[in-house]
Structure formats: structure tokens, C-alpha cells
Amino acid sequence: MRPHVVALGGGHGLAASLSALRHVTDHVTAVVTVADDGGSSGRLREQYDILPPGDLRMALAALCDDSEWGHLWRDVLQHRFGGEGELAGHAVGNLLIVGLWDLLGDAVSGLDLVGRLLGARGRVLPMAAVPLTITADVTGLDAEHPEVATLVRGQAAVAKTPGQVREIRLDPPEPPARPEALDALREADWVVLGPGSWYTSVMPHLLVPQLAEVLSATPARRILTLNLQMHTSETQGYSAGQHLDTLRAHAPDMRIDVVLADPRVVDDHEALAAHARQLGAELVVAPVSRTDNPVEHDPLRLAAAYRDVIE
Structure with a gap:
């Protein structure tokens, strides 16, 4: 039986890990940050006082079935309206998700229904019950x-x-976690954190008290996937080791088993390994970037690295 993997994150980083994990196991659950307040998600969040749907939509699209039907509905979900009218900039999937939430009255039920439409190879859950x-x-x-x-x-x-x-x-500082997300973490064999925007996609999960408690207590092993770009607007001047240090500072009780890094971000293997050991982790260095665009993860190379660690 293939392992149950829970992937934590948001945005393009989580989509990258999900696109890889779907090649490793059929049992994938995404637990997605709900703090986005920009763009289409921000507009819908403000207007309807709901969870921002954008990162949830991207995770669902990344898990779509590899069929003509799955790819068609993935493209529909990701399509954005152009022009200058009220719909301009909105993703079709965001509107579909918000419509289902309004109809069903439950965020998880709506996401599960979109997953069925896509033939999604996994489940997508919000990390908290309220927008953050x-x-x-x-x-x-x-x-x-x-x-x-x-x-x-x-x-x-x-x-x-x-x-x-x-x-x-x-x-709020102690938001309620979705119980389905807590159950998924309790049942997981592996938990994958990152890649993604370090402070706004990777770290927030560790600041939800119920999630942090279950993450610390779960018998699942934990993989931290480092970004391919160290110097984003959030982390200007950070080394790979400093990324690990900031995570430890925000979640001192969190233990990681494996830190996965592309060779391009490893300036000093021994130094980075020492930073990883402070989290309780082994450093694994493997090429996971696209050869034609080294700042993006290659789904198959990342899948191979995950498979080597997990299996």
C-alpha cells in the first residue's frame, strides 16, 4: 500500500509539491494556507467574508486527473477573465468554489465536489476554519x-x-484548525512542508496551535523542501541555512526528519547539514529543478527525490 502523504503550503510552491507527489502515491492530502488577501481571492474574501479560494483552487488543479476531462477542467478552473469589468481578474475556479460554498454551506464539502469534477488524485483542505x-x-x-x-x-x-x-x-492568533486537516495529519505516513513563499506560505501552518500540536505529535516523518530561489522579496539576503533558522525560531518544538535541497542552493554542504541537524533532520541534496528554467521545480525530478526519501 502506498504511503499517505500530507503536503502543507500554498500557492505555486504547494502546487509544485503536489504535482510531484501525485507520481509517488495515490494518497495525497493538501492542507492549504488561508491568508491570501490579494487579487481575485482578496476581492472575494472581502466581499463575502469567506476563506480565500485561490490557493485551494491551485492545489486542486495540481491534483487533476491525467485525462482529457481532468486537464479540461483544470484549465477551466485556472482561466481568468480579462477586460475591465467586474469579473476582470477573477479565476473561474475561484467563482465556482465560492458558489459551491454558498450553495452547500461548508468549505470542505465544496472543495470535495470540485475534486470529484477534476477526478483529483487526492484531497484539498483549508488549514483553518476562518480566514487569516x-x-x-x-x-x-x-x-x-x-x-x-x-x-x-x-x-x-x-x-x-x-x-x-x-x-x-x-x-486571529489562535484560529481553529479544520478537523479534517488534523485527522489527515494524524493518519499520515509522511508530511511535506514547502516549497513556497517562506513567511506567507510555509510558516503559517506552524503558527496555528492545533496544527502545530498535531504536527509535533504525529508519528509521520517530515520532509522540508527548500526553495530554488533564496533571495525573494520576503527573504532578501537569506542563505539556505537562515531559512532553516527562521523556521526553528518560529516553531522551536518542530522536528524535521529530512531537509531536501537542490544543489544550486547549497553553498556549503557541511554548514547546511549542521543547520538541518538543529532541526533533527538529515540533509538530502538532489537535483529537483527544471533544466530549462532552474528557478522552477521539475515535477518528475522532484517526484524522484521524494520517492527516494519516502520509499
Whole structure:
């Protein structure tokens, strides 16, 4: 029997890990961050006071069935309206998900129904039962006092900040986790965290108390997948080791079993291995990037790396 894998994250990073994991096992559950407040998701969230649907939609699309039907509905979900009208910029899938939530009155039931439409090879769940707001202490925004921290509020603002993120928090600070997500983690054989925007997609799961508690207690083994780009707007000047250090600072009780890194981000193997050991982890270095675009994960190469670790 193939292992049950739970993947945590959001956005393009989670879609990359799901696109790979679907080649490794038929038992994949995505637990998706619900803090997005930009673009189509942000508009729908503000207008209807609902969970932002965009990252959930992307995860469902990544798990679509490899058939003409699955690919057609994946493309429908991902299609965005153009023009300048009220629908401009909205993804069809976001509207479909919000419509199902309105009809069924339950977020998970609506996502499961979209999964059936796609023939999805797995399940997609929100990590919390309520929409979340990310707040961050950011230094370097005041030219006269670069060491003074400024409070930046909102996922979109944190993701684009030109300053140095020092700490993030969630609002509300103790949001209720979806029970289905907690059950999936309890039943998992492996948990995959990352890749993705470090502060706005990877870290938030560790700040939901119920999720963090189950993550620490689950007998599942944990893989942390490092990004292919170290110097994003959120993590300017960070080394791979500093990424691990920030995770440990925000979730000191979290233990990782394997840190997976592409050779391109490993400047000093011994140093990075030492940072990984502080999390309780073994460092595994494997080529997982696309040969034609080294800043994107290759689904088959990433799948091979996951398979080597998991099996």
C-alpha cells in the first residue's frame, strides 16, 4: 500500500509539491494556507467574508486527473477573465468554489465536489476554519531608523515588502484548525512542508496551535523542501541555512526528519547539514529543478527525490 502523504503550503510552491507527489502515491492530502488577501481571492474574501479560494483552487488543479476531462477542467478552473469589468481578474475556479460554498454551506464539502469534477488524485483542505491575516515585524523600511521594526499587515503586503521580515504572527492568533486537516495529519505516513513563499506560505501552518500540536505529535516523518530561489522579496539576503533558522525560531518544538535541497542552493554542504541537524533532520541534496528554467521545480525530478526519501 502506498504511503499517505500530507503536503502543507500554498500557492505555486504547494502546487509544485503536489504535482510531484501525485507520481509517488495515490494518497495525497493538501492542507492549504488561508491568508491570501490579494487579487481575485482578496476581492472575494472581502466581499463575502469567506476563506480565500485561490490557493485551494491551485492545489486542486495540481491534483487533476491525467485525462482529457481532468486537464479540461483544470484549465477551466485556472482561466481568468480579462477586460475591465467586474469579473476582470477573477479565476473561474475561484467563482465556482465560492458558489459551491454558498450553495452547500461548508468549505470542505465544496472543495470535495470540485475534486470529484477534476477526478483529483487526492484531497484539498483549508488549514483553518476562518480566514487569516498575516502580520509581520519588518525592519529597514525607515531609512533614518533602519533597525526599527514596522508592523506590516496582510499576506500581499508581507510578500512584497522591501524590508527584512523579522517575525510573523497570525490574526486571529489562535484560529481553529479544520478537523479534517488534523485527522489527515494524524493518519499520515509522511508530511511535506514547502516549497513556497517562506513567511506567507510555509510558516503559517506552524503558527496555528492545533496544527502545530498535531504536527509535533504525529508519528509521520517530515520532509522540508527548500526553495530554488533564496533571495525573494520576503527573504532578501537569506542563505539556505537562515531559512532553516527562521523556521526553528518560529516553531522551536518542530522536528524535521529530512531537509531536501537542490544543489544550486547549497553553498556549503557541511554548514547546511549542521543547520538541518538543529532541526533533527538529515540533509538530502538532489537535483529537483527544471533544466530549462532552474528557478522552477521539475515535477518528475522532484517526484524522484521524494520517492527516494519516502520509499
